[in-house]
Amino acid sequence: MKKLKSVSPEMVVADREKVRATVTEILQRIRTEGLSALQDYSNRFDKWQPLSFRMTTEEINACIARVPEQALADIRFAQEQITNFAQAQKASLQDLEIETRPGVILGHQNIPVSSAACYVPGGKYPLVASAHMGVVTARVAGVARIVAITPPFQGKPNDAVVAAMKLAGADEIYCMGGAHALAAMAFGVEGIEPVDMIVGPGNAYVAEAKRQLFGTVGIDLVAGPTETLVIADDSCDAELIAIDLLGQAEHGVDSPAIFITDSTLLGEQVIAEIERQLQTLSTAAIARPAWENHGEVIVCDSPEEMAQVSDAYASEHVQVMTRNPAFFRHRLKNYGALFEGKETNVCYGDKVIGTNHTLPTSRAARFTGGLWVGKFIKTVTFQRLTEDASWQIGEYCARLCALEGFAGHQRQADIRVERYKPKIKAA
Known part of the structure; x- marks a missing residue:
């Protein structure tokens, strides 16, 4: 194995201690001061001072009315795909009752949590798809009270995000974001009842808030920067590989993009092609530093070694574009979501195909999968003699x-x- 491109030693690393200390302070203030602290942080971080963080029916309907019909139709299509797959997943969860010995009856029941808050990020991009992934999945799971929260985008609620939340089935919609919003959901403040669970992706502060709030509420997982890993051989062309790497690198300047191949020539071609595409990519200001500081190209000696290296990275997304992609499906063990063949890609999973895009990062794929209906459901046991x-x-x-x-x-x-x-x- 050799690396044609490695992670830069000068790459920017988030100051985790600073993030941890800041979040600790925010959570403590929300817990003790309630609504006044929430208003203070909203003004400080988002320049947002609404009369109420909860959106009214009239405000929600006004947002929906401003969304073009084609966009609404596309949102409905995506939500239909996510609903279909989530329903199939839920159907696989069966209640159980068995007599293990004469007179001993044991079993389990699958019971959804009573309430959940679904966080939809909106800092750099208004992530409409995250509304589907959280709210639709919670609805299919049977959660009785579904709360959707999102920060203001460019000074106000984003119309498409709000529309997606409502169409997905949210019972309450709040325009607020960041660690302070999650704290309000966990502890409850004046006018906001606490929830039992918080799910959804977010920035480093949101991720740290979820980490610290776990125990007070349930969480899906702690998700860091988006990651992608592409496995390809010379049956795939450099153009396709390059855009699939850059398409995820544009998530953030700290998003890793890893390419694993058994062809030195293809590895060199991909490096050159990425540079060419960066000249015209409109999000190059984000994708370029992500690639330069967090991108890698690794050449392996065999498909078996490619699989081993991929499992060591345990990436959030693993995309396989080889002559025999099924070879990797049967060998890979550590990934958040697998995309098999040239015909699919991570973007499909991110936005519309039906699987969930809230996935494990930072090698957490070694021990957990992503968000699905089962995350909202408690499997509890019973016994009778x-x-x-x-x-x-x-x-x-x-x-x-x-x-x-x-x-x-x-x-x-x-x-x-x-x-x-x-x-x-x-x-």
């Missing part, structure tokens, strides 16, 4: 409790043995 099963299990349980020194536990079992075990009559 007959009297005969109770005393039989009780005898084992009492001895095991004694082994651990739990006298009260032991008595719980013993009393049932005494009550339910048939008495042997003396001759």
Whole structure:
């Protein structure tokens, strides 16, 4: 294995300690000062001072009315695809009840959380698609109260984002963003009831807020900068590979874009082609530093090594454009979402195809997948015994409790043995 392009040693790294300290202060102020702190941070960070952060029905309808019909039709199409796949996923979650031994009935039930806040980023870009990914998925899961939150974009609520939230099925829509908005959702402030769960992507401060709020509320995952990794051989052309790398690099100046191949020539061609495309890409101001500081080109000796290297990166997105993409699907284990073949790409998954774009980053794909209906659902167990099963299990349980020194536990079992075990009559 060799690297034709490595990460720059001068790359900008987020000051994690500064982010952590800032978020800690924000959360503490929201918890203790409530609405006044929320208003202060909204004005400070977003220059946004609404009479109410919750949008009225009239305000929502006015946003929808300003969105072109074609855009509304496209939003509905995307939401239909996401709904269809989410429904199929939910159908795969089956309740269970089984008799494991005579009289011992065990099972589980799948119960949606009661309330969830779905965060839709809106700093650099108004991420309309994030409304689908959070709100639609929560609705299909059966969440009773769905709250959608998004920061103001260019000084006001973004019409298309608000329309997408409403069409997706949000019960409440708030125009506010950042760590302070998540704190308000977790703790509750005047006029805002707290939620049980917060989901959705965001910047470093949003991600850190989710990390610190976990436990007070549930979260989907802690998502960092967007990542993409392309695996390709010389059956694919450099133009296609280059735009698929740059198309994700434009998310942010800290977005990694990794190319893995077994062809040195193709690796060199991709480097040259990326430079050519950057000359005309309108988002080059973001994509160029992302590529220059976080882009890599790795040449491997075999497809097996390509798969091993990809799994070591555990990228958010892995796109395979080789002669035999199924080879990698059967070998890869660490990725947020896999895109198999030249005909698909990460953008399809980001916006419309039906899978969810809220995915693990920072190598978290080693231990978790992305947002899906199952994230909004608690799988809880139940048990039921007959009297005969109770005393039989009780005898084992009492001895095991004694082994651990739990006298009260032991008595719980013993009393049932005494009550339910048939008495042997003396001759």
